[in-house]
Amino acid sequence: MGSPIITTEPELPLAERLAQFVPEQGSFEYQHDGAGKTHNWHKHSLNETLFVLQGGMEVFWFQDGAVRRQSCGVGTRIALPAETVHGSTAGPAGCTYIIAPENGVTAKTTFLPMEEHPKE
Numbered sequence: 001m002g003s004p005i006i007t008t009e010p011e012l013p014l015a016e017r018l019a020q021f022v023p024e025q026g027s028f029e030y031q032h033d034g035a036g037k038t039h040n041w042h043k044h045s046l047n048e049t050l051f052v053l054q055g056g057m058e059v060f061w062f063q064d065g066a067v068r069r070q071s072c073g074v075g076t077r078i079a080l081p082a083e084t085v086h087g088s089t090a091g092p093a094g095c096t097y098i099i100a101p102e103n104g105v106t107a108k109t110t111f112l113p114m115e116e117h118p119k120e
Contacts, residue, residue, distance in 0.1 A: 002081035003063040006116035007074040009075050014053075018098070021051065026104015031097055033057070041117045045108035046101050050078040054096040061086035068104050082107075085118065 012020075023101045033039075041062075056073040062085040071091075072078060080086060082102075088095075099106045 002084060003068070004059065004061055004070075004084060004086065005063075005079040006059070006070055008073075008078050009077055009081075012049060017051070017053070017091050021098050021100040023100070025103025028098055028100040028104065031099055033088075033095050035090055035092050035094045035120060036091040037094070039092070041085055041112040043083050043085050043110050043112075044080065044101070045082060046103075046105060048060075048080045048102065048107060049098075049100045050076075050080065051096065051098045051100070052076045052095060055093040056089045056091035057095040057097070058091070059086065059088045067118050067120045075118050097117065100115070 052072050052074055054074060056071060056076075058069055058071050059078055060067055060069045060081075062068075073091075
């Protein structure tokens with residue numbers, strides 16, 4: 001298990017940006033979360049890349065025994081290694097983003113029971 005790699009990229013026309021995420025075979029997800037929507041602690045079976053198109057989110061993950069957090073706005077790419085325990089909360093304007101699983105294959109998502117949520 002690793003930790004996310006979070007980078008900010010220059011703006012591109014939408015068609016060019018989407019083309020970056022289209023796999024040779026398979027699909028990616030176009031997601032919108034309303035203001036304050038939280039995806040609680042979970043992990044995925046595959047590497048995933050998220051890219052923020054509008055609004056923003058706070059991403060949180062568990063690394064080296066501690067909870068880490070980072071705000072991510074428009075133009076932020078988040079590379080999540082498989083099995084990274086993480087979650088996110090949409091900002092006040094909500095968040096629209098792409099979720100691109102490795103090789104365009106749908107990842108298995110496992111949500112952690114409340115008793116297994118990392119403590120801050």
